[in-house]
Amino acid sequence: MPARIAIASLMQESNSFSPLKTTVETFASYYLLHGEEMLTGYGEARTEVPGFFAVLAKAGAEAVPLIAAYAAASGTVTRQAFDTLVGEMERRLRDAGPVDGLLLALHGALVVEDQPDGDGEIIQRMRKLLPAATPIGVSLDLHGHITPLKLQPNVFHIGYREYPHIDMYETGQRTAEILLDIVAKRRPMPAMALAKRPLLVSPVCTRTTDGPLRPIAEEARRMERAGEVIHAALFPVQPWIDVPDLGFAALVCAEDAARAQAVAEKLAEMIWRLRSDFFPDLTPLEEAIRIGLASDGMTLVSDAGDAPTGGSAADSAAVLRALIAAGADRAARLSYLTICDPGAVAAASAQGAGAEVTTPVGHYFSKQDGAPVTITGRVLSLSDGIYKMTDGGPNGLELSMGLTAVIAIGSIRLLARSQPSMEWDKAMYVSQGLPLEDAALVFVKSPAHFRQSFGPLAARIISANTPGPTAPDMRRIPFTKATRPLYPLDPI
Template sequence: MVSKLRRRVAVGALMQEGNTFVPRMTTFEDFERYFVWRGEEMLAGYRGMRTEVPGFLSILEAEGVEVVPLTAAYCVAGGVLARGTFDRLVSEMEAALKAAGDVDGLLLALHGALVVDDQPDGDGEIIKRMRAILPHPLPIGVSLDLHGHITPLMLQPATFHVGYQAFPHIDMFETGQKTARMLLDAIETGSVPAMALAKRHMLISPTCTRTTDGPFVEFVDLARKMEAQGEAKCVSYFCVQPWIDVPDLGFAALVAGETQDLAQQAADKLADAVWAARNNFFPELCDVREAIEIGLASPGLTVVSDAGDAPTGGAAADSAFVLENLLAAGAHKANRLTYLTLCDPEGAALAHRIGIGGPIHTKVGHAFTPNLGMPIEIDGLVAHTSDGRFQIDDGGATGLWVDMGPTATIAIGAIRLVVRSAPAMEWDRGIYTSQGLILADGVLAFAKSPSHFRHSFGAIANRILVANTPGVTPPDMRRIMFRNVTRPLFPQDE
């Protein structure tokens, strides 16, 4: 319980996951498509969500602590963040913190893999700039995504960090709650946990970092056991966003402990255990044509990960590769439906102009990535149009509004192609159901996501396959063309 003499905690958020292989920079307008909230707008804007900041607020409000809202900005993963946009957002947060007067601590919701065009560690810079304003030793608590790129710059004085425990990310709210509880404890005791970092230069494919099943589960269990046995207060594991070409990239164990020595021992123990098992993290992938053939020949619904074009990894979600292979395999002539999405603003706009029921002949694909492939011609009927907005309700970022921009469903025989105007996360079945599509009628459904889609789509899938598709988010770590990472890097190097 926080002391009655200390009753004010500032709260801010700036979340974006970078991908340095994306040719287009992330701008302020990309954040506006999701949200940029200032001051009291935050409290109303987050209402109904189950993400980190609502987790913060639930604990602070229950303890009677005055919340001082700063700035909250969110954007789906994409290219590196332009310095001007970064400074604009961080400067607003700095100004709000300075104007807040006396506070007893600060809670920050960050991703951990934000890359600025001139700074490989945007999150570290945010923490450092906030630390420079908040008098030492007042504590800062930071929540982070499990795929954060953790660096020494983040380990500012009197600052502790808490990472998601789950992937798929269904514990954002709970992570926020845990971070807030630890902050209130630090305020009451006057003591911030010691933080220790252990890095190993290795990459684990996001298709292998699930905490529900697969090769990483034993290390999740080890982390929780270390906490239960008192070896550490909080053990976080960061499997890292692998599609950022920055120095010191790799797996990180980050531990909050009673002392620096104990925390470092725990961090090294977890990092060493993961490193020893590095050969177990090669994903089970299949060729996309094989996945299509399995789906068309099998009973029930086959859900396929188009992992190479994942917008939550920063991809533009505009690849025509899967559609081209579906047409070549005759999926449009099947007796059951196939569902997929593709980002193509001009195609969506044309479908809106034609209207529902009208014939459409156009080229779609690679609107943002002409260097990665060619558009393909399609002939179909406009089956549905919408503004492309829907709210996630299948776990993960529950309550978050997703904005795909003007969106249209085009029927190409038995194929239902959802053509949208902007990349958006494909964690939730809402990418289809919000467009009037009934997945139970399908034989194949594609999700541009390496793993998180399993939480939502797994409930209706008879089988799940991961296709080794091309793009800027390849699931095979050996296919990433790095230039700036610290070498040797496993599995890139022997």
């Protein structure tokens, strides 16, 4: 009989400092797929669950889809929403009958109002529903918050290898392949080992393509190629969650428990020795604007402090205010930026394309973090804000910015949208009639992932030291629950 493998996914990256709460409606605004809807609901997206399906189909195994919910990054998840979604996962797993294994696609940094490790609770609840010997394979984002709660019996974990995240689909494939090997008794259940260090680093400087993390990631890959371990994952962690035991983790999957622990400790110690190198090179916002307006080519600027993929509301007016103060609206070349503000979009929509609109913009959600800027501009276009990622990692994934307006404020092009969404792919701008080659300055609310898509078109890339709930300078984050001491907040 072919193996029967249950598949489920509940993915959200929490931010303890976001003004937004994550509800079932938040998940539904991205995607919420029930049962067999999962088989076609991903479309062409190259993410973990399609990777699961591909491996099972090739092996002739039966996929038993349960539920798939995704909410990108936002504030903490309400207990009601969490129990609603996990409850459905539990019910569908019970109703599925006997299965030979379970594949879970999780983020790893989901925080519930009353549970600092929501992903760990999911794994624990699924483990209790299955026979003790039934294997569970879990795929995790490289920014997961790894705790002992995740290390349940007969559960193995496979993390992304790359940041920017260009291997989501491949991570799903690796996880499914290992699970099928276990089910077919081609390999024993691997041992998992965790090692952590009290280190917080900004995603601005944890790329695996360059910078201080690259040699450590390369050592992990060397160990895998040499057969020393099955998988060695590095987790720089989502740094904007205010939870105990926050830190940089190495999580190793190996056939031997002692070897797994030794390798995890080796990688964690390599990271710790380089801790002073993991501080981002940040430029004051005003200086970044000056450079962009005065230089040839396109200057690409990371507004990391307001990154929706870190959980920000993406509604800060800091960049818009600084652009106007610097005279970018009167410059000879264009400047692009985005702000999530449903009120400003509604005002633009009421006036219509081609009309002039005067409206406050910014801090629609994060009123405690700043004041809006009142602008007068011409509405260049209105759209439903739907576009498809083409070269930002999970290619083929369809995203929605909600009702969207492009407003010209002199030489500034403001892409105002109704809901926050990841700013990884240049299709965000291009889909709204804003080709990047026309701009002197392009702002992206992302700490690092944007480099994959936007980077090849830029003459230079600058990380601005912008404020917000995803501030790239870790010392600006007002932690109250994180275990201390914690570098670089504290001298260690």
